[in-house]
Amino acid sequence: PDPNLSPTIYHTKGFLYYLNSIGRTPLVFCDYHGHSRKKNVFLYGCSMKETLWQSGSPINTVSLKEDPGYRTIAKTLDRIAPAFSFNSCNYLVEKSRASTARVVVWREIGVLRSYTMESTYNGCNQGIYKVSHFRLMDVKYTV
Numbered sequence: 001p002d003p004n005l006s007p008t009i010y011h012t013k014g015f016l017y018y019l020n021s022i023g024r025t026p027l028v029f030c031d032y033h034g035h036s037r038k039k040n041v042f043l044y045g046c047s048m049k050e051t052l053w054q055s056g057s058p059i060n061t062v063s064l065k066e067d068p069g070y071r072t073i074a075k076t077l078d079r080i081a082p083a084f085s086f087n088s089c090n091y092l093v094e095k096s097r098a099s100t101a102r103v104v105v106w107r108e109i110g111v112l113r114s115y116t117m118e119s120t121y122n123g124c125n126q127g128i129y130k131v132s133h134f135r136l137m138d139v140k141y142t143v
Contacts, residue, residue, distance in 0.1 A: 001013060009101075013104070016029070016105060016109050016111075017108075017109065020109050020110065025109065025110055025111060026111050027111070027113060028073070028111070028113045028114075028115075029101070029102065029105045029106075029109075029111045029113070029114040029115065030102075030114075030115045030116070030117055031100070031101040031102055031115070031116045031117070032116075032117050032119070033116055033117070033118050033119070034118070034119055034120070034121050035118040035119065035120055035121060035122070036121045036122065037122060038088060038118065038120060038122070039085075039088075039120050039122050039123055039124050039125045039126075040083055040084065040085035040088055040120055040124050040125065040126060041077075041081065041083045041084045041085065041117065041118065041119045041120065042074075042084065042085050042086075042088035042089050042090075042117075042118055043073070043074050043077075043089045043090075043115045043116065043117055043118070044089070044090050044091075044097075044102060044115060044116040044118065045070050045071075045074070045089065045090070045091040045102070045113070045114065045115045045116075046070070046091060046093050046102060046103060046106040046107075046112075046114050046115075047066065047070060047091035047092070047093070048066055048093075067112060069112070069113065070091065070112060070113050071089075071091075072113075073113065073115070074086050074089045082124075082126075082127040082128045082129060083119075083120075083124050083126075083127065083129050085126060093106075100116065101114075101116070102114045102115055102116045
């Protein structure tokens with residue numbers, strides 16, 4: 001990233017590289033976004049096994065070692081946050097998403113639990129928020 005055009009991204013990436021270089025790689029990285037079409041709150045994450053499996057790769061994923069802990073945060077949020085939807089989460093790393101923060105931090109810096117959290121602009125279709133749009137007073141309870 002360009003330090004003048006994207007100073008926040010530039011310095012965040014530099015800080016993450018620094019932490020990694022001194023052996024203090026973060027356990028979790030999360031980039032937050034609003035989603036205009038999908039409902040609820042959910043995560044996009046990174047899984048090498050799921051990416052290879054869903055892409056139809058000939059690589060045998062059975063022998064590939066991957067810590068399944070990348071789903072722990074989503075499972076926890078699904079239990080405690082009424083607006084969170086575990087079933088809407090996706091861990092596929094698509095080629096078109098290679099430059100997103102979560103994928104760059106996962107690939108280049110080695111943060112295994114690297115996510116994009118998407119929060120609906122379109123309301124929820126589950127739980128106590130079903131068929132309603134969020135109001136300001138709801139925000140503290142959604143995630």
